[in-house]
Amino acid sequence: MTAPTSRIVGILKDMSTPSAPGRGRVFIVGAGPGDxxxxxxKALRLVRAADVIVFDRLVSQEILDLIxxxxxxxxxxxMARNHHMPQAEINALLATLALSGRTVVRLxxxxxxxxxxxxxxxxxxxxxxIPFEVVPGVxxxxxxxxxxxxxxxxxxxxxxxxxxxxxxxxxEPLVLDWAKLAEPxxxxxxxxxxxxxxxxxxxxxxxGLPPDTPAAAVVNGTRADQQTIRTTLADLPTAVRDLDHxxxxxxxxxxxxxxxxxxxxxxxxxxxxxAAQAP
Ligand code: SAH
Numbered sequence: 001m002t003a004p005t006s007r008i009v010g011i012l013k014d015m016s017t018p019s020a021p022g023r024g025r026v027f028i029v030g031a032g033p034g035d036x037x038x039x040x041x042k043a044l045r046l047v048r049a050a051d052v053i054v055f056d057r058l059v060s061q062e063i064l065d066l067i068x069x070x071x072x073x074x075x076x077x078x079m080a081r082n083h084h085m086p087q088a089e090i091n092a093l094l095a096t097l098a099l100s101g102r103t104v105v106r107l108x109x110x111x112x113x114x115x116x117x118x119x120x121x122x123x124x125x126x127x128x129x130i131p132f133e134v135v136p137g138v139x140x141x142x143x144x145x146x147x148x149x150x151x152x153x154x155x156x157x158x159x160x161x162x163x164x165x166x167x168x169x170x171x172e173p174l175v176l177d178w179a180k181l182a183e184p185x186x187x188x189x190x191x192x193x194x195x196x197x198x199x200x201x202x203x204x205x206x207x208g209l210p211p212d213t214p215a216a217a218v219v220n221g222t223r224a225d226q227q228t229i230r231t232t233l234a235d236l237p238t239a240v241r242d243l244d245h246x247x248x249x250x251x252x253x254x255x256x257x258x259x260x261x262x263x264x265x266x267x268x269x270x271x272x273x274x275a276a277q278a279p
Contacts, residue, residue, distance in 0.1 A: 004096045005089055012100060015052060015072045024098035026125055028118050030111040030137015033248075034060040035147075035222035038138045043107075046135065050105035052097055054090070058109025058248060060223060087117060091124035098130045109248070111139040115165050115191045139163075141189045144221030144250045148228040149263030152187050157255040160186040166193030166200055166251070174199065182207035187254035194249050198237040204253070209233060214257035218250045219243055224269075230260055 004012075027046045032038035039047075044066065047053065053067055057077030067073060074093065076085045085093075097104045112118025112134050125132040141163055145152050152161045162181060168174040174196050181188055182204045193200060205211050211234035219227040231239040233253055243249060265272070 004092055007085075008089070008093050008096050011074055011093065012096065015102075021101040024101045024103065025131040025133075026094050026098050026104045026106055026121075027133050027135055028106045028108065028112045028121055029135040030116075030118075030139075031055075031059045031063050031107050031109055032138040033110055033140040033143030033222045034058075034062070034220065035143070036060070036062040036066060038143060038222060039063060039066075040135065040137065042135050043137065046105050047107070049103065051102040053105045053107055054094060054097070055107040056109065059107050063107070087120060091121055094121060095125060095128050095130055098125070098132075099128075108137070109140070110143075111137045114139045114141075114163065140191065140218075140221055140248065140250050141252075144218035145252070147222045147226055147265065148216060148218045148252075149260045149265060150216060150218075150252050150256055151259060151263070152189065152252075152256065154256050154259070157259075158185060158187040161189060162186055163189045163191065166190045166196045168196075176200075176203070178203045178207040182209040184209060184213065184255070187252065187256050190251040190253070193251040194240055194243070194245070197240055197251065201233055201236050204233060209253075213253060214255055215239075215251065215253045216257040216260055217243070218252065219247050221248070221250055228260055228264070230257065 029043045029046055031043060047067055050071055052072040052074065054074045054076050055064065076090045094104055094106055106121060108116045108118060110116060118134060122132060122134055141152065153159065164176065164181065166174065190200065211232065213233040215231050215233050215236050217229040217236065217240045229239050236251065240249065
């Protein structure tokens with residue numbers, strides 16, 4: 001195992017939570033797209049029982065507010081001067097915390113196994129022989145689809161959904177099978193698609209998807225400040241150009257996107273879960 005960095009040693013030293021050597025474990029937990037009501041019962045139970053929570057940028061403040069006061073918290077998202085904690089260091093941190101006997105909850109936006117590097121973290125733990133479990137969460141495609149009124153499939157409009165990332169690995173070009181993606185009877189959901197949306201839109205049109213194909217960008221989906229932008233494939237790059245770069249944005253392309261005009265949720269937020277009580 002790689003030696004813990006000085007940052008990890010510091011984190012461990014600062015933790016007052018008692019440890020139970022040999023009993024450590026990691027739960028890689030999906031926190032959903034932001035609305036705390038979309039946490040699973042299991043996620044909430046684990047958050048309440050954890051010794052330490054390692055979370056990243058996409059976990060909403062409302063969800064962080066549910067963490068009990070005495071629980072140690074480690075932010076593994078953007079660090080000082082906008083540097084991310086490198087994935088290898090996050091992996092080592094999770095392993096070190098578990099080996100020190102802590103019950104660790106690794107809280108991730110959406111679902112851990114969809115574009116969230118949950119697979120990389122789980123593999124690292126498996127290779128170290130550290131007990132772990134992955135708890136699914138509502139992925140942003142599901143959360144945004146419901147909150148914006150865009151059914152991802154519909155018998156007359158889309159018989160297939162493709163979930164893709166619009167972001168290439170560091171320093172690598174975006175290589176996608178454009179011919180397969182430019183399919184008029186399918187729905188295309190793009191995670192992390194903002195930066196490359198000009199290229200994506202041009203390639204899809206170049207491969208035969210009509211420029212007037214309905215499209216939507218859902219910004220801060222399921223959160224109080226959610227914004228849904230309805231547009232077309234050709235106009236997507238202009239439509240998202242001025243959006244806040246820090247705000248998570250999901251792009252949905254396909255005939256179903258037009259249904260947002262009719263299906264935007266109509267029950268006021270304050271009444272949508274009148275009897276909701278934290279379990
Ligand atoms: N594991 C996560 C995805 C992580 S990748 C999941 O299952 O949802 C991060 C991308 O997810 C963001 O760039 C954005 O495209 C999307 N995303 C996450 N939360 C979102 C939200 N609340 N609203 C819109 N898009 C979101």
